[in-house]
Amino acid sequence: MEEDELLDQEHVEEILSPHPLSFMGLQSLCIFLILWGLIFGWLVNFSDFSGPFNNNALLQIAVWSLVLLVVSVIASIIKVLWRLFFLYLAVVLIAIGCTYWLSLFESVSVFLPVYTVVVSIIGFLMVEWFRRSHKYIISNQRIVFKGGIITKEQRTLRYDKISDINTKQGIIGQIFGFGTIIPISQSGFGLGSDQSFAGGGVQGGATKKVGFFGFFGGGREVQTPRTRSYYELHGVYPFKDIKKVVETLVQGSVSTPYLQKQVEYQEEQRDFQEEQRDLQKEMRDLLKKQKELTQTIEEEE
Amino acid sequence: MSGEAIDVVLFAPLAPIFGLVLFWFIQLLFIEFQKGLLNQLRGTHDALIKFTNFIGIFFQTICHALGYTLTHSGISSFYLSVDYGKVDPKKKKSGVFEWLVNMFLFVGPFFLPSFLLLAYFFLLSESGLPLRAQEVFTFAENLIVFGSNLFQFTSNFVVFIGTIDLFHPAYAGFFILFILLGLGIRPSYIGKKTMEKVDIFYDLKNIRYNILHKPLYVLLGLLIAYLFSYVNVLFNQSLYVAVFSFFGWSSILAIFALIYAEVLLFWIYVLDDLPNGFRIIALLVLPISYIILRIVFYMFSWPLAAEIGFWGSIGITSLITMLLLHQLTNKFKTLFTLNSVPRMSGGKK
Numbered sequence: 001m002e003e004d005e006l007l008d009q010e011h012v013e014e015i016l017s018p019h020p021l022s023f024m025g026l027q028s029l030c031i032f033l034i035l036w037g038l039i040f041g042w043l044v045n046f047s048d049f050s051g052p053f054n055n056n057a058l059l060q061i062a063v064w065s066l067v068l069l070v071v072s073v074i075a076s077i078i079k080v081l082w083r084l085f086f087l088y089l090a091v092v093l094i095a096i097g098c099t100y101w102l103s104l105f106e107s108v109s110v111f112l113p114v115y116t117v118v119v120s121i122i123g124f125l126m127v128e129w130f131r132r133s134h135k136y137i138i139s140n141q142r143i144v145f146k147g148g149i150i151t152k153e154q155r156t157l158r159y160d161k162i163s164d165i166n167t168k169q170g171i172i173g174q175i176f177g178f179g180t181i182i183p184i185s186q187s188g189f190g191l192g193s194d195q196s197f198a199g200g201g202v203q204g205g206a207t208k209k210v211g212f213f214g215f216f217g218g219g220r221e222v223q224t225p226r227t228r229s230y231y232e233l234h235g236v237y238p239f240k241d242i243k244k245v246v247e248t249l250v251q252g253s254v255s256t257p258y259l260q261k262q263v264e265y266q267e268e269q270r271d272f273q274e275e276q277r278d279l280q281k282e283m284r285d286l287l288k289k290q291k292e293l294t295q296t297i298e299e300e301e
Numbered sequence: 302m303s304g305e306a307i308d309v310v311l312f313a314p315l316a317p318i319f320g321l322v323l324f325w326f327i328q329l330l331f332i333e334f335q336k337g338l339l340n341q342l343r344g345t346h347d348a349l350i351k352f353t354n355f356i357g358i359f360f361q362t363i364c365h366a367l368g369y370t371l372t373h374s375g376i377s378s379f380y381l382s383v384d385y386g387k388v389d390p391k392k393k394k395s396g397v398f399e400w401l402v403n404m405f406l407f408v409g410p411f412f413l414p415s416f417l418l419l420a421y422f423f424l425l426s427e428s429g430l431p432l433r434a435q436e437v438f439t440f441a442e443n444l445i446v447f448g449s450n451l452f453q454f455t456s457n458f459v460v461f462i463g464t465i466d467l468f469h470p471a472y473a474g475f476f477i478l479f480i481l482l483g484l485g486i487r488p489s490y491i492g493k494k495t496m497e498k499v500d501i502f503y504d505l506k507n508i509r510y511n512i513l514h515k516p517l518y519v520l521l522g523l524l525i526a527y528l529f530s531y532v533n534v535l536f537n538q539s540l541y542v543a544v545f546s547f548f549g550w551s552s553i554l555a556i557f558a559l560i561y562a563e564v565l566l567f568w569i570y571v572l573d574d575l576p577n578g579f580r581i582i583a584l585l586v587l588p589i590s591y592i593i594l595r596i597v598f599y600m601f602s603w604p605l606a607a608e609i610g611f612w613g614s615i616g617i618t619s620l621i622t623m624l625l626l627h628q629l630t631n632k633f634k635t636l637f638t639l640n641s642v643p644r645m646s647g648g649k650k
């Protein structure tokens with residue numbers, strides 16, 4: 001964070017980035033590609049099952065593509081993220097396009113494994129680039145989240161606007177000591193939703209003339225803490241310490257202790273005013289006595 | 302009743318049980334040795350300690366859950382973390398079911414994961430089940446057949462694991478699972494705030510409690526074993542020893558996994574003496590040398606590629622590690638080389 005970006009009386013407590021293993025979801029897509037590339041290379045070149053693949057480029061492309069697409073569909077359903085499917089589809093289409101335009105049908109048993117491994121290495125580099133684009137600045141007044149490779153996104157969240165803090169720590173996070181902290185703002189920023197739908201149909205009436213068909217269904221939406229990695233403290237290390245820092249800063253900015261201090265101050269002021277009033281009364285009494293004394297002396301004279 | 306009859310009726314069924322207990326105890330000793338190695342790595346390799354602990358807790362929790370499932374208790378909650386695992390049943394059963402669940406919890410982790418790996422090994426191996434048939438059912442014969450089954454399996458397994466082809470995905474998968482089993486057969490500790498140390502005494506204490514708590518069930522188990530043995534004698538079968546041989550094989554597999562894992566841990570421990578960059582070089586030597594050796598052997602069509610690739614890469618790695626230790630640290634320095642170090646002002650070398 002630049003000096004000129006700091007507010008009045010603001011100082012930076014921590015500057016953080018996500019842990020290298022915190023994007024394991026994306027990295028596992030690349031790991032799968034590497035594994036599949038190596039297994040496919042072994043399958044079509046060295047294994048006992050290589051017979052049907054010999055000189056049959058179409059079968060090789062079909063098996064290679066099918067496995068990738070099936071896995072991507074399963075991953076998309078599990079993660080509820082169809083982007084994964086389209087990503088793998090793009091990988092498959094580019095491979096088919098290259099094979100066709102560069103006439104690589106003869107050497108497809110070498111090209112496809114090499115291509116898969118190269119794509120996965122590029123994928124790893126892109127994930128790392130994406131990870132490095134994240135920056136979280138925790139100051140004494142706010143948290144600034146920065147991220148994005150091409151389009152730069154930034155979110156600023158003041159501690160008094162945080163209504164809830166959600167934390168997540170997976171198994172790899174527990175092992176390496178990193179985790180995700182999602183500060184949910186009063187406006188609900190930081191909340192996503194899980195949607196589930198169910199449907200069913202029924203057909204009645206066995207006769208040809210009379211029959212009916214009905215379809216019914218329903219859906220449910222559950223609010224859940226979820227946001228993009230550059231709007232949360234994604235995979236920060238050391239998780240426990242950072243969590244404590246954030247919670248302490250949030251606690252320090254909530255209105256209750258502030259109001260309590262104000263009440264104490266007002267009570268002090270009231271006591272002071274009472275003391276002043278007593279003093280004024282005493283002064284008045286003294287002046288009165290002085291006046292009386294002066295009057296008595298004058299009468300005697 | 303002749304002496305042999307008494308032997309068959311009274312003592313013969315005990316032979317494979319004794320054999321199994323012996324191998325299980327050897328397994329326990331190897332686990333204890335591994336715990337010692339892991340303790341040496343504590344502080345410098347906390348992530349590795351947590352990882353091995355997680356595998357151990359995972360095995361234990363799965364075994365516990367399996368116990369509840371098999372006793373039809375159901376599972377109401379399943380919690381698993383790096384430090385702690387917990388399974389709660391839907392209906393809490395007492396008596397023999399509770400005892401069985403506890404046996405799954407305390408004894409299961411020693412055998413069940415290795416049992417699964419054993420099944421994987423038999424799928425890969427072409428040698429088949431090395432079971433010896435028997436005609437006599439005395440204590441000595443049962444012990445000999447049990448020992449023979451174990452010996453045959455061990456020979457097959459040593460050949461398999463010593464000549465494993467890591468370029469074959471199924472074999473590479475087996476090797477990874479094998480190392481994972483060795484690293485985390487038992488957790489090092491349980492609990493986050495109040496850590497309970499899991500060592501040989503912890504395991505023995507739990508098992509002793511479970512046995513002494515309900516001795517009747519142990520007697521019942523023994524009775525079933527005796528009856529099974531008599532049925533075998535009656536039908537002239539060697540299934541009784543074969544069943545115990547399966548457990549013995551899983552124990553041997555676990556012992557080998559522990560040996561490999563201990564070598565790996567020892568290597569990591571030794572590498573700690575090296576500066577960071579050289580440590581990474583030493584770590585990379587193992588896979589790179591394996592790949593290079595395999596490619597060279599494949600290109601020139603030399604025989605024994607897998608065997609020489611595996612042992613050659615281990616040899617090269619050991620050699621380079623020792624060379625690095627010799628050059629960069631005081632390890633492997635002789636008295637003569639130390640004497641040649643110039644004396645410092647305090648008289649110390």
